[in-house]
Amino acid sequence: MIAGDADANRMRVIGLIPARSGSKRVPNKNVRRLGEHPLLAYTIAAAQASEVFDRVVVSTEDEATAEIARHYGAEVPFLRPAELAADSSTDIDWIEQFLAVLVKQGECPEAYSILRPTSPFRLPSTIHRAWNAFRAADGVDSLRAVEPVKQHPGKMWVVRGQRLLPLLPFGPPEQPWHSSPTQSLPQVYVQNASLEISWTRLALEQRSIAGETILPFVTDEWEGFDINDPEDFERAERIVAAGTVEIPEINVNAYDLAN
Numbered sequence: 001m002i003a004g005d006a007d008a009n010r011m012r013v014i015g016l017i018p019a020r021s022g023s024k025r026v027p028n029k030n031v032r033r034l035g036e037h038p039l040l041a042y043t044i045a046a047a048q049a050s051e052v053f054d055r056v057v058v059s060t061e062d063e064a065t066a067e068i069a070r071h072y073g074a075e076v077p078f079l080r081p082a083e084l085a086a087d088s089s090t091d092i093d094w095i096e097q098f099l100a101v102l103v104k105q106g107e108c109p110e111a112y113s114i115l116r117p118t119s120p121f122r123l124p125s126t127i128h129r130a131w132n133a134f135r136a137a138d139g140v141d142s143l144r145a146v147e148p149v150k151q152h153p154g155k156m157w158v159v160r161g162q163r164l165l166p167l168l169p170f171g172p173p174e175q176p177w178h179s180s181p182t183q184s185l186p187q188v189y190v191q192n193a194s195l196e197i198s199w200t201r202l203a204l205e206q207r208s209i210a211g212e213t214i215l216p217f218v219t220d221e222w223e224g225f226d227i228n229d230p231e232d233f234e235r236a237e238r239i240v241a242a243g244t245v246e247i248p249e250i251n252v253n254a255y256d257l258a259n
Helices: 006-010 037-049 063-071 091-105 124-136 200-206 229-241
Strands: 015-016 055-059 111-114 142-150 157-160 163-167 191-200 214-218
Touching: 015 037, 015 091, 037 055, 037 063, 037 124, 055 063, 055 091, 091 111, 091 200, 111 124, 124 142, 124 191, 124 214, 191 200, 191 214
Parallel strands: 015 055, 015 111, 142 214
Antiparallel strands: 111 191, 142 191, 157 163
């Protein structure tokens, strides 16, 4: 936990890292080597070094992934049921199940953060900054990482039959958004996979991760970079090889993925 902060010391918070094994676009993505280590290792290292969490836990249905997670110092107290690790499984499915087990064990935290392995450039300082913002905000249910969109939805369209219709039909008829300078349109943000923080009670009592009142956390530069496809992974490999972007420091011998 954050040293010297009495409020933080009274509050239990857990870092949850989802790492199922069934990625289709990038096979074995979460344990694929990036630089010297499996992708998963960078999120574990960032969570540990942030000094925010009482526990850093990986949720996976795969024993091989669990072994790698433990090698880098994360906990894997049990494997996720396979039915909660399918392509169609939602976050609330595995989070609700995970927290319910902790409740039975008498170890349930007051808050948790979802930290996806696909954001390798999320730093310990990123997590620390987000946690401080969440604790300082009054009346919020959750925090979600976002970044400004690169393509404004006011310029987007849907096709209905042989007709093109604006996705967001806003603005006066004489100056609709799709015909306005992008600089004149309201700033729009898109969520990224860097992190989420929420109160545990929302998942257990309302079956919700976000709740109704969500605090925005705007990520800087590469903090919100997310690996979704082979091109993303190749880009991350080039960045790590060039050393042009800071990445979480790992002080553990590299796991031998050949085994």
